[in-house]
Structures are given as structure tokens and as C-alpha cells.
Amino acid sequence: MSKPSTEMMKTMTDAINNELAVTLRTQNSSTVKTSGQQTYKVVQPIYNAVILHPSLGCPLLLDDDRKSSIELYLAAGADFFQTYHSGSNAGQGGNPVKMVIAAALKVIPWDQSGAILNHPAKAGLLYPDRATNLAKIHCHLLGELGSQLKNGQGQHFANLRQSTINQLRGQMGFTHLYRITLKDLPMVQNSGLYETFWSVRNEQPVTADFHQKYLNSSDRLLRQCFEQNYYKYGKTQKESPRYAFRVTDDGLSFEPDTSRPLLARHPIYVAPEGKKKLSIGHLSDVHISSRQYCYKGKGATVIPGADAEVSPPLGDMANNNGDNFHDLLGQMGDKADVLIITGDLHDHLHNYDPTLLKSDQTGKLWEAMYLEKKTDVTKARPDDFPFGIDALSVYSLLIHFYDTHKKPLLLTSGNHEAYEFPYGISPRVWPIGKVNEGVPLDHNLTIYEAILLYGPGYSKVLETGNFNSHHFDIFYTVFTPLTDYWQTFGDQCFVGVEWGDGEDYKVCAIRRGGTLPRATQSLQDAQKSLVIEALSHNKESILFSHFTLVNYGLGKPLEEQGDVYIGQPQLSAYDHGSSMKDRFSLYGEILNHDNLKFSLAGHSHRAGLYVFHPEYKPVVSDPYRTMYGFPDEYAEALVSGKTGGIHPEDKKAESFAAGQTRILVSASTGPIPKQNIAGEMSGQGMEFPSGSMIDENDRISLVKVDEEKRKAARPRFCVACDYIDLMKDGFWEYFKATGNGSTFEMKPHWEKIHPMFSEEAQQKLIEEVTLYLVGGSAESVSAVPEPKGRGVLGFELGEEIQEYLKDDASFNAIFLSIKFNKSSFSGLKGFDHYNFSSPWNIQVGVYSGSTDVVHDPAGDYSETARKSPYVASLIAARKAAQDRARKQPGRWEIKRHKKYGEVPSFKWRNRKLKREYACDMILKH
Numbered sequence: 001m002s003k004p005s006t007e008m009m010k011t012m013t014d015a016i017n018n019e020l021a022v023t024l025r026t027q028n029s030s031t032v033k034t035s036g037q038q039t040y041k042v043v044q045p046i047y048n049a050v051i052l053h054p055s056l057g058c059p060l061l062l063d064d065d066r067k068s069s070i071e072l073y074l075a076a077g078a079d080f081f082q083t084y085h086s087g088s089n090a091g092q093g094g095n096p097v098k099m100v101i102a103a104a105l106k107v108i109p110w111d112q113s114g115a116i117l118n119h120p121a122k123a124g125l126l127y128p129d130r131a132t133n134l135a136k137i138h139c140h141l142l143g144e145l146g147s148q149l150k151n152g153q154g155q156h157f158a159n160l161r162q163s164t165i166n167q168l169r170g171q172m173g174f175t176h177l178y179r180i181t182l183k184d185l186p187m188v189q190n191s192g193l194y195e196t197f198w199s200v201r202n203e204q205p206v207t208a209d210f211h212q213k214y215l216n217s218s219d220r221l222l223r224q225c226f227e228q229n230y231y232k233y234g235k236t237q238k239e240s241p242r243y244a245f246r247v248t249d250d251g252l253s254f255e256p257d258t259s260r261p262l263l264a265r266h267p268i269y270v271a272p273e274g275k276k277k278l279s280i281g282h283l284s285d286v287h288i289s290s291r292q293y294c295y296k297g298k299g300a301t302v303i304p305g306a307d308a309e310v311s312p313p314l315g316d317m318a319n320n321n322g323d324n325f326h327d328l329l330g331q332m333g334d335k336a337d338v339l340i341i342t343g344d345l346h347d348h349l350h351n352y353d354p355t356l357l358k359s360d361q362t363g364k365l366w367e368a369m370y371l372e373k374k375t376d377v378t379k380a381r382p383d384d385f386p387f388g389i390d391a392l393s394v395y396s397l398l399i400h401f402y403d404t405h406k407k408p409l410l411l412t413s414g415n416h417e418a419y420e421f422p423y424g425i426s427p428r429v430w431p432i433g434k435v436n437e438g439v440p441l442d443h444n445l446t447i448y449e450a451i452l453l454y455g456p457g458y459s460k461v462l463e464t465g466n467f468n469s470h471h472f473d474i475f476y477t478v479f480t481p482l483t484d485y486w487q488t489f490g491d492q493c494f495v496g497v498e499w500g501d502g503e504d505y506k507v508c509a510i511r512r513g514g515t516l517p518r519a520t521q522s523l524q525d526a527q528k529s530l531v532i533e534a535l536s537h538n539k540e541s542i543l544f545s546h547f548t549l550v551n552y553g554l555g556k557p558l559e560e561q562g563d564v565y566i567g568q569p570q571l572s573a574y575d576h577g578s579s580m581k582d583r584f585s586l587y588g589e590i591l592n593h594d595n596l597k598f599s600l601a602g603h604s605h606r607a608g609l610y611v612f613h614p615e616y617k618p619v620v621s622d623p624y625r626t627m628y629g630f631p632d633e634y635a636e637a638l639v640s641g642k643t644g645g646i647h648p649e650d651k652k653a654e655s656f657a658a659g660q661t662r663i664l665v666s667a668s669t670g671p672i673p674k675q676n677i678a679g680e681m682s683g684q685g686m687e688f689p690s691g692s693m694i695d696e697n698d699r700i701s702l703v704k705v706d707e708e709k710r711k712a713a714r715p716r717f718c719v720a721c722d723y724i725d726l727m728k729d730g731f732w733e734y735f736k737a738t739g740n741g742s743t744f745e746m747k748p749h750w751e752k753i754h755p756m757f758s759e760e761a762q763q764k765l766i767e768e769v770t771l772y773l774v775g776g777s778a779e780s781v782s783a784v785p786e787p788k789g790r791g792v793l794g795f796e797l798g799e800e801i802q803e804y805l806k807d808d809a810s811f812n813a814i815f816l817s818i819k820f821n822k823s824s825f826s827g828l829k830g831f832d833h834y835n836f837s838s839p840w841n842i843q844v845g846v847y848s849g850s851t852d853v854v855h856d857p858a859g860d861y862s863e864t865a866r867k868s869p870y871v872a873s874l875i876a877a878r879k880a881a882q883d884r885a886r887k888q889p890g891r892w893e894i895k896r897h898k899k900y901g902e903v904p905s906f907k908w909r910n911r912k913l914k915r916e917y918a919c920d921m922i923l924k925h
Contacts, residue, residue, distance in 0.1 A: 047083065047100045049076040049198050050168060050217045051266045052177075053149065053158060056398065057411030057480035058496070059267035061278075061338070061489040062188060067270055070182050072105075072196065073142075073149055073158075075174040084141055084178070093139030101137050101180060102126055104200050110193040110267065110406060117263055120199040120214045126185065138181040145169060145177055147526060149482075152179065156533050158485040159498075159526050163473050171224075172217055193406035194268040210242075210261050218264030225477040226262065226388060233382035241392055247400035251326045252393060254290065254355050260399060262392075269408040271337070276490035280542065281336030281703065283329075283691040284602020285344040285668035287416065287442070288322045288397075290389050291369065293354040296320070299916050300362040300453050302841040303815045304909075305778030310770070310817055311841055314453045315362075319444035319712045321670025324689040324705045326397055328669055331703050333405030335693060338489075342602045342666075343414020343499060343546030346390030348422050349471055350377050353386055363910065363919035366455025370921065374421060374462045385422065391474050398479075411479050412496045414546035414603065415503045415517050418471045421462040425454035429461050437727055438605070441686065442671030444712060446722035448843065452904045456923060467517075469501035484527050486534035486541075493595075495534045497527055497545040504580065513571025516604060519547040519579040523586050535593045544600040548577045549591060550610040550643050550663045551601070554683040557676050558608055558645040565640045574643050577603040587641060588614060596661045598694065605668035606675055607687065607702065609650075611657035613642040647677055647829075648692060648700050664700065666692040672715055677830045679755045684723035685830055686715035715833060717820055718840030724752050725842075726902060734893060741889025742799045744783075747792045754828060763787040764824035769795055771844075771894075773804050775811035802889055805846055805854055813908070814854060816844045816894060843904065845897040848885030853892060857882075859908075860899075 053073040054060035062070060074080075084097045106123040108116050116122050127133035142150060145165055149158040168174040188194055202215035208223040209215065223242065230240040243256035271278065298315030301308075332339050357368050368384070371377060377385045398409060426447055429435045440450030451458040476483065483498040500521035509515045522545070523531075535541055550564060553573035562574030566583045579586060590596065592614055616639065646656050648664065656662070667673035667690045675685040688704040695701075705713040725731035735746040746766075750757045753765070763785075770782040781804070783795035804811070818840040825831035846853040857878035858866060865871045885891070896902070907923040909916075 046200050046203055046215075047076065047080050047104060048172065048174075048200060048215065048217050049074045049080060049104070050172065050174065050221065051196065051198055051264075052160070052481050053485075054196065054266045054268055055480040055482065056265045056267070056395075056478075057409060058482050058485055059269050059408040059410075061408060061487055061494070062268060062270045063275065063490045064273060067188050068184055070185060070188060070268070071152060072180045072182070074178045074180060074198070075145055075168050075172075075176070076178060077173045077175055080178070081141075081176050084139060093141065095134055097139050098134045098137040101139060102133055104198050105180065105196065106199060107182075107185060107187045107194055107196045107268065109187075110195050110402065113195040114259065117195070117197065118261075120197070120211070120216070123199070126182065126187070128186070136183040136185070138183070140179040140181070142177040142179055145175055149177065152181065156530050157487065158482045159530060160481060161472065161476050161483050163470065164476050164481045167221070167473075167477075172221070188268060188270050191270045191272045193402065193408075194270065196266045196268055210263060216264070218266070219262075221477055222264045223262050225474060226392065229387045229474065230389070231383060232387055233378040236383060238383055244396040244399055245393055247326070247396050252293075252322050252397060254293065254353065254393075257396070260396070262395075265399070265402070267402060267408060269338075271489070275337075277492055277540075277696045278337035278489055279335070279696050280694040281332035281339040281691055282342070282544070282600050282664070282666045282694070283325075283332065283339065283669040284342040284546065284666045285414070285605055285670065286321060286325045286341070286394065287344055287347050287668065287670040288325060288390050288393050289347045289351060290354055290393060291352040291422070292318065292320045292322065292443075294352060294357050294365055294368060295453060297360045298362045298365055298453060299360065302449060302452065302843075303772045303778060303817065304774050304913055306772055306780070306815075306817070310839055314445065314449050317445065317449075317712055317838075318453060319442065319672055319689075320710075321442075322393060322397070323710055324670050324713055327705050327710055328689070328691050328703060329397060329401045330404070331706070332691060332693075333401055333407055335703065336407065338408050338410065338494070339401075340410045340494070340496075340542075340544050340600060342412050342544050342600060344416040344602065345394045345411075345414070345475075347416060348419040348466070349387050349391065349474065350385045350420060350422055351389050352384060352422075353389060356384055361916060361918060362453065362455075363917040365453070366457070366906070366917075367919050367921055369455050370457035371422065371460055371462060372457075377421060377462065387420075388474050391478055395478055410494060410496055410544070412545055413472060413475050413483070413498045415467060415499050415519070417475045417499070418469055419466045420468055420471055421466055423462065423466070424458040424460045425450045426458045427461045428459040429464060435461065437723075438674065441674070441684075441719055441723060442605075442668075444672045444686075444714075444716055444719060446719050446840070446842075447726055447902055448722070448904060451902075452909075456906050456921065456925065458903070467503045472501075484530050486530060488537060488539055491540055493534050493537050493539040493541040495531055495541055495543045497522065497531065497543065499546050500524065500579070500581075508571055511571040512573065514553045514573055514576045516553070516577035518571075518577060519581075521581055522547060522579040523582045525582075528582060528585050528590075531590055535590065535595045537595065539595060540597040541593075541595050542598045542600060543590070543596060545579075546601065546603050547579045548575065548601040548603055548665055549586065549599050550574060550612050550645075551576045551578065551604045551606070551665050552608060552610075552645055552676075554606065554674055554676055556683075557679045558647055559678055560645070562643045563640050564612065564643055567639070587612065591661055591663075593661075597698070599661055599663045600692075601663075601665050602668070604665060605671060605673045606665065607648055607667040607673060607690065607692070608645050608665045609648045609653055609656055609700065610643055610645045610663040610665070611660055612663060615640050615642065647675075648702055653700055662700075664692055664694075666690070667702075672713070672719075675830060680753065680828070680830050681720045682724050682728040682752045684720050684727065686720050686834070688715065688833055689713050714835045716838045717834040717836050718818070718838055720834075721840050722842075724749075725896065728752055735895070737889050737892035739890060740799070741802050741805075741892055742797055744795045744797055744894065745788060745792050746785075746795065747790075750791050756828070759791070761824040761828075762791055763793075764821045766793060766818055767821040768819040770817045770819075771797065771801070772815040772817060773811040774813040774815065779804065779811065805886070805889075805892070811854075812856060812859070813900075814844050814846065814897075816842045818842075843897045843900050844894050845901070847893050847895055848888060848891045851878075851881045851885045852898065853882055853885045855897075855899075
């Protein structure tokens with residue numbers, strides 16, 4: 001066949017326009033007859049592109065006004081650029097590029113997406129009416145691929161990360177940004193959730209592609225992200241995940257769901273007709289962790305041989321963040337119109353694959369969790385700790401949310417999205433000690449319980465600088481490429497701001513700002529520009545971020561007033577976990593803007609509703625300007641602000657901060673949250689995992705984990721007591737024997753429980769104490785308290801206790817179990833939600849002065865060491881001191897065991913209780 005003439009080419013173009021429906025249906029090719037009766041095979045060119053907006057974590061929200069003209073944003077390459085500049089409307093996106101869009105872009109009902117995404121050719125036309133379809137498609141070139149997106153009004157509405165730009169340019173060859181406008185699209189005229197995707201012929205398939213015949217570049221990027229990273233350190237060529245994990249009504253499992261392949265999703269939400277405001281659900285700090293699924297069913301108990309009612313297996317007592325997230329997603333899907341999730345979706349990027357743990361024995365769990373150094377992850381056991389397993393878990397749960405509830409999700413990043421390596425359940429950095437003492441509490445476990453369950457790797461911190469900003473790439477590939485964005489809906493404007501590329505807690509601690517990490521790179525100029533643009537609309541704006549603006553450190557009761565300082569040199573405990581860059585703009589221009597209705601944040605794992613009153617002062621001298629870092633153009637600067645706080649469930653919350661920006665910090669969604677309303681529990685109080693709801697009338701409420709479904713999520717009062725004991729210098733002042741040693745008196749630090757704890761409440765708090773003396777079996781001695789006055793409680797343990805204590809050969813561990821009485825907290829705020837039925841179990845010692853009366857000193861040394869004359873003399877001296885102490889029972893004191901009271905003896909349990917704690921590890925402790 002000879003080469004067509006110019007006139008013939010024009011005839012072909014006309015024929016393509018006339019026969020567009022045929023071309024669209026086949027996607028690959030169509031047969032076209034020209035007026036000269038010659039037949040040509042017209043093959044659709046490949047115009048590869050990626051949809052940047054909407055995305056899984058930033059869907060398009062359409063109200064009545066916007067659904068008549070919807071805007072989508074693409075990145076595409078040189079072929080698309082050339083086609084854009086061709087045709088009768090050269091340089092304006094004429095018919096040729098419209099034809100490309102009509103052929104490749106699809107919008108389908110979400111309910112049909114499962115079948116159609118498996119077979120893209122089944123998708124129908126954007127516009128069934130052949131005569132008008134091209135007239136309703138508009139394409140606008142926004143310029144070269146860069147960091148900012150602008151809408152049809154030229155407004156800066158979204159930012160892209162530089163690494164995303166580099167990926168799109170280098171890996172995909174995309175050079176320019178485009179805005180696609182679809183007028184009066186029939187598909188979205190009815191309310192509901194829709195999916196949009198870009199599909200072309202796949203001429204060069206790669207292994208990551210879901211389809212070998214059709215190419216969706218967004219899917220390729222997502223699947224290559226897991227293909228290149230999931231087993232990136234692995235020695236074997238294991239295949240990376242190609243499907244989401246299975247999610248049912250019961251929760252998440254780690255088996256692949258072959259009905260849900262890993263695909264990039266681009267939701268469009270069309271609200272019910274007439275809706276002007278969306279009710280808002282807010283979740284934050286999910287911290288999903290695959291290793292928590294390994295804890296289930298493990299039989300470790302604090303007190304060996306005790307009844308399960310007293311000392312139940314810890315595996316099923318441990319709070320599970322993923323279960324809580326699944327539960328709250330379900331509740332929010334039923335209650336809220338839009339759900340906002342503000343970061344910390346997972347703990348860290350490497351985590352244990354629970355499908356590899358085949359045993360229910362705690363000792364095997366110890367082995368699985370043990371990591372000594374980074375190379376254990378990268379070299380020794382790379383397949384055990386895949387990269388991104390928890391990001392995939394979150395993806396799976398979010399897809400299940402979309403499938404089930406057909407509601408939109410808005411996401412922003414938190415600092416944990418950039419944490420690579422796992423750390424122990426009670427992480428410590430020597431010689432500093434505990435660096436995040438809240439981790440056991442997150443699990444609703446005492447520190448002893450958490451360490452016992454997790455095993456000898458409890459303290460390990462593989463990387464002290466665990467935050468690496470390049471690890472954000474997985475977040476911006478899997479969930480949304482937009483770092484910051486806003487979009488309007490009816491009377492509202494939603495504004496999301498990322499964490500940024502840095503964090504700091506060391507400098508913050510020096511400046512008295514606490515150790516909760518702060519965002520050092522927010523607010524950037526591009527973020528400020530975007531937020532100011534959003535606030536320029538005469539709409540009720542909702543700003544959401546992971547970092548806080550006002551947030552009280554745990555030691556500060558919510559009912560206090562405090563100060564937030566704007567200058568860099570001085571931080572406070574009232575803006576705990578805030579950002580550190582351009583605080584003048586954030587607290588002055590933005591936070592006090594008339595159109596900012598709500599600020600939403602998380603990060604602190606503590607619910608609070610706050611208000612900020614700015615204070616301005618003249619800047620009169622250069623030293624003053626330099627000291628506080630005031631910009632040169634400020635003659636009068638925002639120096640500080642007065643804050644006030646209240647619990648969101650307080651009766652006064654509805655009228656709190658009326659007419660001002662309401663600063664709402666939500667509690668943690670996965671871990672057990674913390675609380676301090678009026679100084680109770682020394683700032684170590686606990687609440688249910690929860691999120692916040694803002695209804696269409698701006699009323700705030702909390703949505704809490706369903707206790708019946710997630711019993712392990714109900715805060716245990718004994719855990720808060722344990723934190724007082726270990727983190728606040730002791731729960732009781734003394735617990736000592738009197739007289740002949742059968743009577744003991746305890747004096748707790750009542751003020752640490754509550755500053756207003758009455759004498760009547762003191763008398764009722766402890767219902768019973770029991771000593772368990774464990775050897776071959778568990779012997780117990782119990783006593784109920786008898787008030788002695790002055791806050792002292794007496795316990796008649798009976799004379800047999802002396803016999804037990806004198807014969808140290810009959811047992812080798814003592815545990816104290818304290819049972820609490822809920823009625824003692826009647827009338828006090830912040831205690832109704834606790835589980836008081838769970839006893840506080842502590843390994844203790846009986847001491848006289850500095851002497852351990854019952855501990856066998858020989859057990860501290862190996863058999864080889866005991867043969868040393870020097871060690872033998874130490875053992876003999878210690879035994880002699882113990883014998884003297886036993887003759888003075890009135891001086892005995894029960895204290896948390898000095899050696900094993902916080903960190904249990906793994907070695908002793910392995911030796912005495914092999915069935916549960918058998919392992920192949922060398923146990924030194």
C-alpha cells in the first residue's frame with residue numbers, strides 16, 4: 001500500500017472523528033474506509049499518562065455546582081505534548097488530544113470497578129453521544145512537570161514532592177502537567193462513588209504490570225514500588241505481593257486477596273443532591289504493626305501457675321492497632337461523610353511477616369522478634385522483615401473501607417511514614433535509658449508484661465536516626481502523590497498539609513518543649529502559599545496535619561492555661577509536637593484567619609480541644625529581633641499566645657472557643673491513648689482508642705473502639721498504675737511489715753493518682769492484695785485492706801507468711817497481685833472507662849534495708865562463676881545478711897524486685913517453664 005497523500009490524511013482524520021465510537025470500543029485498532037474506497041488499519045497511538053488527582057488518599061469531592069465541570073490532573077510525556085499542539089486548535093488542546101483522552105480516560109461506578117479494572121476494555125465511553133463528546137472534553141497545558149498544581153482559576157491548590165517529580169520524569173518519561181475538564185459527564189450526575197483510570201495498549205509490558213495487554217502507568221508505579229522494595233534486601237528471589245491482604249468483617253489477615261490486585265485508585269465522590277456541608281470523621285496515629293498479629297494466642301503469663309482470672313495469657317490481652325483501625329473505619333464509614341486521617345499510618349517500614357510464625361509458643365515469638373542490629377534486617381533475615389508490609393496493610397484496609405462504605409478519605413503524612421527500622425517494645429538507648437516509654441502502654445500492657453511477651457529484644461533500637469525523608473516515597477506512591485492540597489465542597493474548604501522532611505526532639509527538649517518530635521521543615525513557602533490561597537475563599541476552612549499547633553504535654557492538665565511562644569529559641573509544653581518553620585505565618589496569618597474554622601491534628605495520642613489567643617508586641621531593637629528570629633519587615637510581631645484547653649467530651653465543649661478557630665487534636669486510632677484532664681494518674685492516664693466526629697452543625701464528639709468487639713482495647717487501670725510506679729518514682733511510699741511480720745502496712749502516693757483523691761476513696765481503692773510464691777507450684781497468701789488512717793492501709797497476711805519467707809528453697813519468685821475497686825472513683829472525671837477487674841501483677845522482693853530477704857544470690861551467677869573463691873565469698877556474705885534480716889521480720893519491706901521487677905528473667909522462665917518459653921536463643925538475663 002502506498003503512502004497516503006496529505007489530502008488522504010485529512011480524509012482519514014475526518015473518518016476517525018466520524019467513527020470515534022469504533023475506535024474507543026476496540027482501543028487497539030479499527031478499520032476505516034476513506035472516500036476513495038481504500039481501507040486502512042488505524043492503530044491507536046500509545047499516550048501514556050498518570051492521574052495525579054484524584055488519588056486514593058485525595059479523592060475528588062463533587063457538590064451540585066462542581067459535578068457539571070469536573071477537573072482531573074495528569075502528567076504525560078512528549079507524545080501527548082506534541083498531540084496537544086497539533087490539529088485545528090494548535091496549542092489549545094484541540095480534537096486530536098481530545099480523542100486521546102476520550103479513548104484512554106475512563107470513569108466507572110465504584111461497584112463495577114473490580115470487574116472492569118480486571119478487563120479495561122469493558123469500560124464504556126465517557127460520552128455515549130457521539131456528536132457532542134469532543135466538545136465536552138477540554139485539555140489545558142499547565143506547563144512543565146513541576147511542584148505545583150493550579151486549577152482552572154489559576155489557584156495554587158496542590159504540591160508535588162521532588163522525588164515524585166524525579167520518578168515521573170526519569171522512570172516514566174513524563175514532561176508536562178495537564179488539567180482535563182469534563183463538562184456534564186453523564187456518569188457523575190448521580191450521587192455515589194466512582195473510579196477513574198487511564199488505560200492504553202501495553203506495548204512493552206514489565207513483570208510488575210497487572211495487565212500484559214493494557215497499561216495503566218499509575219498501577220505500574222504502585223506495583224513496582226512493592227516489587228523493588230518489599231524484599232529489597234532479600235537473598236532469595238521471592239515474589240513481591242501482587243494483591244492486597246484479605247480483609248473481612250473480622251479484620252485483617254496477611255493472606256493475599258486475589259480479588260483485589262494491587263492497583264492505584266482514583267476515586268470521585270459525588271455527594272447527595274443539595275448537600276452543602278460534609279460531616280467529618282478524623283482519625284490519626286494508626287501505627288498499624290504486623291508484629292502485633294503475632295502476639296495473638298501466646299500463652300505468656302506474669303504469674304506462673306496462677307488462675308487465668310488473676311494472671312491471664314498476655315497474647316490475647318495485648319491491644320492490636322490494626323483491629324482498632326478496622327473497627328473505627330467501620331464506625332466512621334457509617335457516621336461521617338468524609339474521613340480525614342492525619343498520618344502515622346504505621347510504626348516503621350520494615351516489620352515481621354506474621355505468616356512465618358508457625359508456633360504459639362512464647363519462646364518462638366522471642367526468637368522471631370529478636371534483632372540485634374540493622375544487618376539482622378538487611379542481611380541475616382531480610383525475608384522475615386519485608387519493607388512496606390504495614391503500608392500494604394493500611395492500603396488493604398482503606399480499599400476495604402472504600403468498597404464497603406463508598407465514602408471519601410483524605411490523608412496526610414506523619415513522621416512515622418519515614419521510619420525504616422523496627423525497634424523493641426520497650427526501646428532504650430544506652431546510657432539514656434527508655435527513649436519511648438509509652439510503647440508498652442500503647443499495647444495496654446504493663447512494662448513487665450510487654451517485655452515478657454516480646455522477649456529479649458525488647459530494648460533494641462537499630463537506628464537512632466530512624467527518620468529518613470526519602471522513605472516518604474512509599475506513602476506518596478501508594479496513597480497520594482500530593483503532599484499538600486486543598487479542595488472546596490459547598491460551604492467548606494479542606495486543607496491538608498504534610499509533615500515535611502525533618503523532625504527534631506533533642507533540641508526541643510533543650511528548649512523545654514518536650515521530646516515529642518516536631519516538624520522542622522513545615523511550614524515551607526510552598527505550603528504557606530497553598531494554605532493562604534485556600535483561606536482566601538469565603539468558606540469554612542478545615543486545616544489538617546499530623547503535627548499539632550496547640551497541644552499539651554502529658555504533664556499538663558487540659559484545664560490549665562499556658563503559653564505558646566512564636567520565636568524559635570523558646571518552645572513550651574503547650575505546643576508539644578508542633579512545627580518549627582515559619583511559626584509567624586502559621587500562628588499569626590493562618591491560625592487566626594477568619595475563615596479557618598477548625599485545625600485538626602494528631603501525633604500526641606491525646607485528645608484535646610484548644611484555643612489560641614495571640615499576643616503582639618512591638619519589635620523595637622535589633623537584639624530583640626535577633627533573639628526571637630523576627631522577620632525584618634515586622635514592626636510589630638506575634639510574640640506568643642495564651643492557650644486554653646478542654647476535653648472534647650466536656651459539657652462545655654460545644655460553646656468552647658466560639659467564634660474562633662477550634663484546635664482539635666484527636667487521640668490515637670490504634671494505640672491506647674493517653675490523657676490528663678485534671679492531674680490524675682500523674683499525667684499517665686489512658687483512654688479508649690478513638691477518633692473525632694464533627695457534624696454538620698460543628699458539634700464535636702468522640703467515636704471510640706467498640707469494647708465488645710475489641711476487649712483488649714479497654715484501658716486497664718493497672719497499666720496506668722504501673723507507669724506511675726516506674727516513670728513517676730513509685731506508686732507507694734512503703735509496703736512494710738509490722739510487729740511479728742504477719743501484718744503489713746502500705747502507704748500509696750495518693751496524690752499521684754489524683755490531686756483531689758479523698759480519704760474515703762483511699763480506703764476503697766485497693767480491694768485485695770495477694771502474694772504468690774512461685775516454685776514448683778504457685779502458693780498464695782491474700783489479705784483485704786483495713787484503713788489505718790493517714791492514708792495507710794493494713795493487710796493481715798497471716799503468720800504462715802513468715803514460714804514461706806524463711807524457706808527460700810521452696811520457691812524462687814514472688815509476685816504481688818493488687819485488685820482495685822472501681823467505686824473509689826465515683827464522681828471523679830476521667831475514670832469511668834477503665835477496666836478495674838484486671839489485677840496489677842508485679843514481681844517483687846522482700847527486703848530488709850538493702851538486703852533481699854528471699855532472693856537466692858547464687859542464682860545471679862553461672863555455675864562456673866560460683867566456683868570462683870571471690871564469687872563464693874560474695875554469695876556467702878549475702879546469705880549471712882539474709883539470715884540476719886529474717887530474724888527481724890518487722891523490718892521487711894515488699895518492693896518491686898530490684899533486678900527482675902521491670903525486666904523479667906527470660907532465663908529463669910526458659911529453665912523452669914520450658915513448654916511455653918522454649919527457644920534456641922542464648923539467654924543472658
